[in-house]
Amino acid sequence: MAPSVLIIGGGMAGLSAGCFARMNGFETEILEMHTIPGGLCTAWTRKGYTFDLCIHWLCGSKPGTPLYQVYDKLGLMEGRRFHHTDSWTSVRDEHGNEITIYTDPDRLYDELIRISPEDTPFISRLCKDIKKLSRMETLVDMTILDIIRYIPYFSLMKRYKPTVHDILSEVKSPVLRNLLTAGFGWEGQSLFFPLMGLAMQGAKNAGYPIGGSLPCAKAIEKRYLDLGGVIRYKSKVTAIITEKNRAKGVRLADGTERYADYVISCADGHTTIFEWLQGAYCDDTIRGYYQNLKPFPPIVFISFGLSTDLSHIPKDLTILFDNPVEIAGVKQDTISFRNHVHDPTLYPPGKGVITTWITADYSYWDRLQYHSEAYLAEKDDVGRKVLALLCQQYPDLSERCEVMDVATPMTFVRYTGNWRGSYEGWQVTPDSFFLDLPQILPGLSGFSMAGQWVVTGGGIPGAVLSGRKAVKQMCSDFGKKFVY
Secondary structure (H helix, E strand, C coil), X not given: CCCEEEEECCEHHHHHHHHHHHHCCXXXXXXXXXXXXXXXXXXXXXXXXXXXXXXXXXECCCCCCHHXXXXXXXXXXXXXXXXXXXXXEEEEECCCCEEEEECCHHHXXXXXXXXXXXXXXXXXXXXXXXXXXCCCCXXXXXXXXXXXXXXXXXXXXXXXXXXXXXXXXXXXXXXXXXXXXXXXXXXXXXXXXXXXXXXXXXXXXXXXXXXXXXXXXHHHHHHHHHCCCXXXXXXXXXXXXXXXXXXXXXXXXXXXXXXXXXXXXXXXXXXXXXXXXCCCCCCHHHHHHHHHCCECCEEEEEEEEECCCCCCCCCEEEEEEEEEEEECCEEEEEEEEEECCXXXXXXXXXXXXXXXXXXXXXXXXXXXXXXXXXXXXXXXXXXXXXXXXXXXXXXXXXXCEEEEEEECHHHHHHHHCCHHHECCCECCCCCCCCCCCCCCCCCCECEEECCCCCCECCHHHHHHXXXXXXXXXXXXHCCCCCCC
């Protein structure tokens, strides 16, 4: 009889683990608390508009690359069409200064020089390095040969490991420095992280899948089911059952218990380690990660369905404020609007969708009873404030909003159980640069972890590859040769 495995979580890591486990001859059962697959790789529809939470670009979308081959095995690439953008974002301040961060390094060079000729040495080096990074591929298996192939990029990793703030402090022009800082996101993350995404987009290896996030998740779910896997929805885990320091099964919210020869948790890391296992299989190193590493912050995700054509608005637009704007207790220095004009499957003809998210204070939302009158009023206030900021840039949109949707950190907790509403696990900072957290916990056999909390940087590649790696570890435990 084939060995059995319970997989907690039907997000991208869990679906990946399920597929690879089936390919390697295991009996599998995925337990998912929601009613659909994908976890945070998801979208929802309101009055004909689809609001997509997750995929802005999919690293590894170029045929022939190692990551593409993994996706293909998971059924993700079958019939998938990609849109390739020519820009990362446009950034605009309140004084009329604006740049577009192009994915083509030569166009980017011309654009940055236009703003600050005095920064030619910095700009020249940056654009040359982006060209070099465009040839770097995401590794699937860290073999000796892979490490040798990565040697030419080690100097670039070292160069761009410091934070966005620290590296861009070298820029002489305050206008260019501020615009680039806003365009590359959080000042505390390593600049390497956004530069790698930019370079992959320029190489047409990080396209946007037409149809968005949920069809991608459903494609892998279909592959999993076609392989003979079982997935149970509305199945919320409350504990991992152990016996003699070996994982034996799980307890569900309805009190039932399910048993297997192996357990893979692709759920929230903090919940897995400190609640379901009560911290019994944890050392100082792991505790240190959860105490000291920086998770991606909780966010409020705001979506607008607009009854007008949006082709005159940039695909991505970041607004840099002179004076921070306070929304839901958090001062926002910038706000980035995403125009989904490139995907007509998300909105009715002649209309459009714009989404954005802002960093949030978890405790601010946690104090409000979910779906209480005060909670709903706060959501409405946030949506209206953000819409007003959008209409400051494009006044013609002021009477065009047909649908407004606001998802708070508590929405994330409700549907995925993510620790303090974090939407993507650990940030890539100088302290966590290329850090792989342990997938096997000390002292516990028959168990491994996968997902956003065992890799840094979040995203679908890390989730999918960690699910694959968990199955490789499981195969090793059972003396099986891993295939695929």
